[in-house]
Amino acid sequence: MPSLSVADVKPGSKIIKDVVTPFGGVLFAKGKVILPRDMEILQAFMIELVEIEGSDAEHKTTDSNKGSAKTTSTKAAAIVKDRNSTPLHDEYDKMLALIKKSYRSVTAVTLPIYELRSQLEALVIHIKDYHVLKFVPRMLNEQDYNYHNAVLSALTSYKIAQWCNYPQKDWMQAAIAGLLHDIGNAKVDPSLLHKAEPLSSGEKEEMRMHTTYGYQFLRNVTAINEGVRLAALQHHEKIDGSGYPLRLEGSQIHFYAKIVAVADIYHAMTRARAYRKAESPYLVLEQILKESFGKLDPVIVQTFIQKTTELYTGTKIRLSDGRKGEIIFTDRSNPTRPMVQVEGGKIVNLAMERELNIQEIIS
The missing domain is CATH 2.30.30 (SH3 type barrels.)
Structure with missing residues (x-):
């Protein structure tokens, strides 16, 4: 069957056989037309060959390669057994690859907001399968913390907006706000983001600039609303005025930012970082509850805790x-x-x- 090296695939090419990840999930289905952003996703999953319509290339497989493929298939099957392979995970991985690409290029090119929104829509189709306390991404490593935090915060922000009975038009906007809330970290010195030792006062100030940087990145993106921009700027504000960068209070903080603040804190504390271990999700919920007294929106916090814990009898x-x-x-x-x-x-x-x-x- 005709195959082509991923390095030789051109945008606009049509796939004639499902592209399958090492985890056994379908990355791209037969009939899909390759878009420019898909090249990054193929590379992120280390896909080597794709079967393309009209390709003249012939993929010749030796007995040795067949044995290797069989071994790889067995390993993949073991991974699938150990880690759930679901459509939610598949779309999550695509979203992760795209947000990683966006972070790395945002300082040089315009944010691909239409592609981000399109993939986010594909992801939230499976939102019913997303359980905040229970969901575990398939590929976790410390260096990708910011990207995972973005995608997880997007999913959780969507859920919170839904649970709090905000208008349906705000659910996706809250998710976009969660996805992009830390985009300003793209301008922060990477050594600070992954530093294992305590930050100096000057380094802390630089880290805090990510909120301002994020707003500046999003200010000229026309296809998002002002609430998404403000969430990037305000998600570290506290309702008692003790937050940053502007020390805003209560009603001065956009409700997208209040939603994202809760999602961000939960995922930040339940994921391992260079300077600390991951914390128990239930202990994190207790700490978030304490934060609701003067710091976080109490209605959002109480709704979040009630809804995330009501699903787990029998867990x-x-x-x-x-x-x-x-x-x-x-x-x-x-x-x-x-x-x-x-x-x-x-x-x-x-x-x-x-x-x-x-x-x-x-x-």
Whole structure:
């Protein structure tokens, strides 16, 4: 069957056979016409050959290559078994590749907002399968933290806008705000973003400039609304006026920024960074609840906690003392401290045993 090296594929070419990722998911379906942005995605997934309509190239496979392909297929199958391969994950990976490309080029070229929005729309089609506390991306590494934070914040911001009963027209805008809220980090010295040691006062000030840089990047992008721009500028503002960069208060902060602030804090704290380990999602929810007193919008926080925790009766977990179990009851007045049945049948009431917490959600 005719195949072509990815390096030789041209935008406008038509795929005649599904392009499959190493994880077993369909990256591009048969019949798709390759767009310029798709080249980056193919390279990100280390795809070497694509079967293109009208190609004269012949892909000759030796017995050795067949054996190698069989081994690769077996490894891929193992990965699929260990990590869910779903349409949500497939679209997530495409979104990740595109936002990574956008970060790397935003200082030199115009942000590809139409492509970003198109891929985000493809991603949120699967929003019903996205569970905030439970979803784990397939490819996680520390260097890609900012890109994962962008995509996860987009999904979570969409959910929050939906849960808080904002008009439907705001759901996607909130998601775009989540996707682009940290775009200003593209102008920050990369060594600061990944520094393991505490930042100096001067370095902290430079890091804080990402909000201003982000607004400046988005100011001239015509296909987004002002709320998205303001979310980039204001997502570190606090309702008591103690935030930055402008020390705004309450109603001065755009509600997209208030939504994104909650999503950003949750994903920042539950992901490993160079200077600290990932924290338990339930402990993070408790810390966000504390932040709601004078810092974060209390209605958004309470809605976020109630909605994220109501889905998990029967969820298998690991406690901070190492015991495994499953959630059997969640008290709506204390949603971050459910009752858990551990191995052996014992019931642990986390509302009473405050020294324990849910350290990890297993499945």
